[in-house]
Amino acid sequence: MSDARLDGLTSWHADWKGLRVAVLGLSVTGFAVADTLAELGADVVVYSESADPEYERLLPVIGVRSWIGPLSSVPEDLGGFAPEVVIASPGFAPSHAVIVWAQDAGIAVWGDVELAWRVRDKVVRADGTPADWALITGTNGKTTTTRLAATMMVEGGLRAVPVGNIGTPVLDAVRDPEGFDVLVVELSSHQLWYLGLQSGPDRLSPLASVCLNLADDHLEWHGSFEAYRDAKAHVYDNTRVACIYNKADAATREMVEDAEVVDGARAIGFDLGVPGPSDLGVVDGILVDRAFLEDRRTSALELTTVAELAAQGLAAPHMVANVLAASALARSVDVTPTAIRDALRGFRLDPHRIEVIEIAGGITWVDDSKATNPHAAASSLAAYPGAVWVVGGLLKGVDISDLVASRGGSVKAAIVIGVDRDAVVAAFSRHAPAVPVFEVDADETEEVMARVVELAAGIARDGDVVLLAPAAASFDQFTSYADRGRRFAAAVRERIGRGTGGEHDPDPAADPSPGDRP
Template identity: 45%
Template sequence: MGSGQVTPTSELSDFQGKHVTVAGLGVSGVPAAKALHARGAIVTVVNDGDDARAREQAAELKALGIAVRLGDGATLPEGTELIVTAPGWKPDKPLFQAAGKAGVPVWGDVELAWRLRGPGAAPWLAVTGTNGKTTTVQMLASILRAAGLRTAAVGNIGVSLLDAVLGEEEYDVLAVELSSYQLHWAPSLRAHSAAVLNLAPDHLDWHGSMEAYARDKGRIYEGNRVACVYNAADKRTEELVREADVEEGCRAVGFTLGTPAPSQLGVVDGILVDRAFVENRQKNAQELAEVSDVNPPAPHNIANALAAAALARAFGVPARAVREGLRAFRPDAHRIAHVADVDGVAYVDDSKATNTHAAEASLAAYEPIVWIAGGLAKGATFDELVAKSARRLRGAVLIGADRALIRDALARHAPEVPVVDVDRTDTGAMLQAVTEAKRLAQPGDTVLLAPACASMDMFTNYNQRGDAFAAAVRELEAGA
């Protein structure tokens, strides 16, 4: 880890008279356009779509005097000096290629928020990773609140960073979730401390390669002041710390589900302990909480709790607040959520497990399992997932467009596991899947919805898929 320099914010935020193109409407584009316009920029919004929602948003912006071009997101408006893009816009879009040729910089909404911070702005504790970001940021915010700090969970989590930075509410510190997309477009972000929870292949169609994906994730460590938190079980996260250019004195702090080494947080005899932010860490450790304080206490969720605790401790939070914050935390729906017990079988909804890495973590939390899986594979393969989880499986019920890929992996690596193929895609498909799972399950088993796939082939999103699972379990419960 080297030393980084932070560019003074005041040098970067003079937008008066500057021609700025905002790429994309939606949850990030509209606030960005308004914020820039309010600061004297001459703003043009370009958007690929021209649907009813886009026209409604365009009308709102035009009423303020902001130019909007619908159905034309490829052409660089003449005179553009800066592009501020929605995070989902891919780097290979013609608009950005034209910007590159013209020497026009491209920022994301996170970059804009970072540069618009006022004097004495709240520092950022930032979290990224393939899985677990939202849960970890919410745990972190809960711990910070328990320490009496004014905070909010923001970023990729629902609350716009622009709103948090420009709003009237004052914060002591922000718990910030950042996606790889957002980090790609945030070159000058410098967090107080940051964590990369894990790395697994995801969004490779957007980034182009695993190397580019990891590189964008690693941007979160650039310029960190106090701690770069990494996953000791995922060496790639530690490598990103080694490659980062940070401020003098910033430390590498690991987290592990095992006994922690010095400068790590870990678990000893069911207790979460800190050997990083203590005096004489070669010999001393500080008890933070018990595993039973983590809700739910699945292995990957304990890892999330340790990462959150590490960031909080880097900010000076006392051990007492870690325990209180973890106890107060309640996970969002569809994240290893216990729905009901029916005839001695537990039914668990982890519809948020939309890729193989998340599903692997979910499957590792239970045994024996009747696994409900399938949907849109997004280019994923399932051999490694099935091979690692085979011994835990009582049976499998497969749904969705790409279920054959999982069925074939089961045939190769778990041929003794009974498999039921649900080939319907109507609203009754989930009820059939849950009914088949009940038939395969025995008392003491867990029926686990951990699809390892996206949901859009059958559902609007993973929330609707999880709701369908919960409704089917309740119907099963009523008839039990």
């Protein structure tokens, strides 16, 4: 395959017939890629270590072959197929044997998002142009901000849809026969790493983009924090209208400063302070826009108030920041302040994101199972100072010491779960030795949260909060963060249903003792 032909494959209507493509992975993303390419007439083989049975059954129906087996080394079948392009699902790290082989062999390596951008003109708007794209990334808050921005745009009269890492592949939206005005695309650092490999004349060029924040995460995938940061920075590449950054996070400002953007693109800041011109911020409890109006030197537009956000469970500081970022994205496509305010009045957070499960016996039980890294957990702890903190799981190569040093000393107690308990307990021993620490060493998934709630009920008193904010992935003991959160909620409700109401257990024998410290 010549570079010239690949450079020409920038439209649904280009000649994709016969293009030999190896698709890596057979989950929702891999199937969307294979299905799209099959419709375009490409010659496709899917390579995967495992496969959803339904997807595997459908592949021959759409005319796609598959190879299911170990991918720790390059299969002979793959070498014999001699793909002209490899399109990888986001789980395939840069160090994966097949990715290294393809790059060493000079084979083009794409992600699903690049393919979606190339074929984005399958369905166009009335003016003949494809949908605009707004990109969202960050260590935390991506999904909430993506949903918020899409909701605001829909309220503003646009056909908009949240896609990407949020769950719906971008390719599914591109192929929707009804079409859209805006695709609000949540991107993981994995997807952005693949976008960073782009070359050619038609690289992805979003209308607006934002990196919400940056902290250690997915270091085992990227290999270093610097590589993780560099991947996140690709969100701003070729932005046309608005590069939105977090004024409270210097790394995001530096990304914008270093980005190669389209002439005329503006830097738009947001934080919880009083905004300057070209910023969004908060003045006396009012969220305001000083970026998207003519007289931004002396005027501001009111978007909503912190009091109104509180009614929707959005008043925690990190949630207010997410609202401001989403508002900036919505304003970049001319959504009115009134529409933003109306959208927020009907918005509800996803489950497992600082979700109050129950308030009983004076104790508030909060599920933030989606806090899968230290940065997210820090935001939760800031919202609930003095909580009984349920923490731990699979740390993904991230050092939790800084989080414990900065936030751990203010919690009432820590209940530690997961396979990486030793690292968490050691961090408390070094940085917050006065905090009582309890370990849950249950081996069975069904037992973990029952024991957590038993311990928490023995610690918490009237007015306390029990906060599940693990700062770690869930896959050591649960199938997902949602499974972890559901089991926590079920254990809380089961205990309350027994009539304890989550109150302190009066039986001294039931009072837990701190686990041994290393």
